[in-house]
Amino acid sequence: MRLWSILITLFVIFLPTGSLAQPTVAYQQRASQLLDMLSAPGGEDAYFSTLFLDAVPVAQWRALAADLRNQHGRPVARGAVQVESPTTGVVEIRYERATVGFTLVVAPQAPHRVIGLQLVGTRQSGDSMDRLLADIAGLPGRAALSIARLDEAGPVWLHDHRADALMAIGSSFKLYIVAELARAVAAGERRWSDVIPLSHKSFSGRLLTTPDGAPMTLHSLALAMIAESDNSAADTLLLALGRTKVDAMVGISGHARPDATLPLLTTAEAFALKMPANADLARRYVGATPDARRALIAADAKRLTAGAVDIGTVAEVPTAIDSIEWFATPRDMVHLLDWLRRNGGDALPIMAVNPGIAPADAKRWRYLGYKGGSEPGVIAMNFLAQARDGRWFAIAASWNDNTARVDEARFVALLTRALNLIAG
Template sequence: MKMLVAALALLGLALWPTVGAARDATYQARADQLLSILSAPGGEDTYFSTLFLDAVPVAQWRALAADLRKQYGKPLARGAVQVESPTTGVVEIRYERATIGFTLVVAPQAPNRVVGLQLVGTRQTDDDMDRVMAGIAALPGQAALSIAQLGDAGPVWLHEQHADTLMATGSSFKLYILAELARAVAAGERRWSDVIPLSHKSFSGRLLTTPDGAPMTLHSLALAMIAESDNSAADTLLLALGRTRVDAMVATSGHARPDATLPLLTTAEAFALKMPAHADLARNYAAAKPDQRRAIITANAAQLTAGAVDIGTVADIPTAIDSIEWFATPRDMVRLLDWLRRNGGDALPIMAVNPGIAPADGKRWRYLGYKGGSEPGVIAMNFLVQARDGRWFAVAASWNDSAARVDEPRFVALMTRALNLLAQ
């Protein structure tokens, strides 16, 4: 299944049409034919364009379609077609055990063959939250989740599993930086348009190749930090706002055990500590109390930089995810999301740029804000959503496995199912 999603996502991004328009009847015909193409081998040469088949040869396509049938049963019928333009839309196919949405892109010129296809959402037949919770429980390692409805009296806990367990959350910590920035703007201490230099580059992200000291607005840094999870943006903002102030936001937003994660490390510091050369330093840091950790960071600032990070040494296996990390429980993250709902202001549109799930599933909500985090052995997903009827919810979940990489598509599928059920 991972192979299918990756291949179709690539096509959906790379083969989007830019000119022309096909007749509605032609698009509907291609939508109808998708059922037979998914049901059994045959007809691919006349259905798909050569551009598509150059990227996904017939044999590979047949294997991908067979994988869907194995997982969800036989395709039974074409469901709804949501046309977005004369050449683009979302087509639902009902399988025995699920309804799957595909973005279908048709060439504008005759014979109007399919140039793009992307799986954008799955709804399992007769799914319910108990099945989702069982799926979370079946994950190897440790998984934890909290789903709450948000109101004036605070979160109302709806569905939970190990919700008070401290978990490694990866880049989810960047929400604390965003929250402190929102607080500072609301207090008149900062403006989103304030310009600061890009001063603390980290080891990955788009801004890594931006010239040193490039002038950046606080808004543009926040957008890169949340929508792209850019590490250079996060480290620059954390230190520009002041680590002490961002650390204070951890408690302000409702973290039950802030000493477990403070001080918030920059991404460069965290991964420098994970390097084999700093193993002794990392052990001392993990065993220390927050004030002692701050002193360790200050005393070793010259060593704990992005230049010390060899990302290849931590790219394949979980490394110190139980000791050198950003820790929070799912309930902590729900309370942080609720703080942002009430106080975030212009931070909320920033959170909505990258929905974290397929667009067709994200469109079930009036508002969907997201920030996640991942590294080997860690994945976390945090959603702030508003239903069409105005109700607000938060969904926060993490999966940690110190022994192996986690199956990220499996976790994303579980979170998507939870959100879809919540949206009903």
């Protein structure tokens, strides 16, 4: 019953938000009654709407509430209520070991039953950075993390665990592409509104089903690549901007060992190289210099397209995550985030579309930009955050395991704790 551990949408209907920001009396009552609903079984039919209970039967609700009690102890008090409209807001419930936030949506018509509930964030009581770092260190496989404050002179390192370890970062490499696009726009070489064809389809993402050659702006491609991690957008942008220029951004942004990851592969090339059928090519690629790798990619281009990939051979278990990948240390990623803070321009709003964590936790920051990456055996998360007092921070972390899939929800929970601890 780990459904509640990070984010579980039970059944949410978003009502139109008015200009008022005061809860109704009925909303306040339902917010207070949520404590009782989470404390013990009983009264569900009077509290939840039929619509809600059709989606989440009473037995399922009770199991989910019991799972929260098992994780965090007994619910002891209702905390703050942050209202978004007269019928929608975030309600905090204090448990013995954590404070849990819920989006609560109440029907505007009597008897004002609850029509939507969503767990949107958890803060552990008595948490500390030492406890967090110990939990990161205790992950199976290899994990690494770096947290820095970003001053005008550059990163000030605050908390680290194996911060200089070279890690597989999955789709986090797409931050290098958007950084090069931002540089090119600032230099007058490109415009965000420039239109190019969708030319290189790859696996996963909305654009995979978009017609080949569909005209798209650079901004639309960047938005899909960062907010949705769309691989077709990433491959199209990488090749349109020029692999040489995107590769140069790896060094420009502060990567300490760019030869370890260059050239930056398209997602189709990476999938293809991981295939057992291309094991001979992969061996030559891994042992080659960056220039020789570029020559291999060019010479075997037909073997390295999405159409040539049997995705089932690489999608189930960790595959070549220590050799055919995109690699960076957490400190490399912090330097990249700092470069984007100073030079990203319109890339910064794009990075903020998908904050990577639950909304209630994300709202603790004035700005929260995010890009992560995952595949079997790999998860990476990278945050550029501005605190309410104006200070900037970067958090970068990766977890690799060659032997098994990683628990992504567990890692998201750890990084959410890190952000909450820094936000204070």
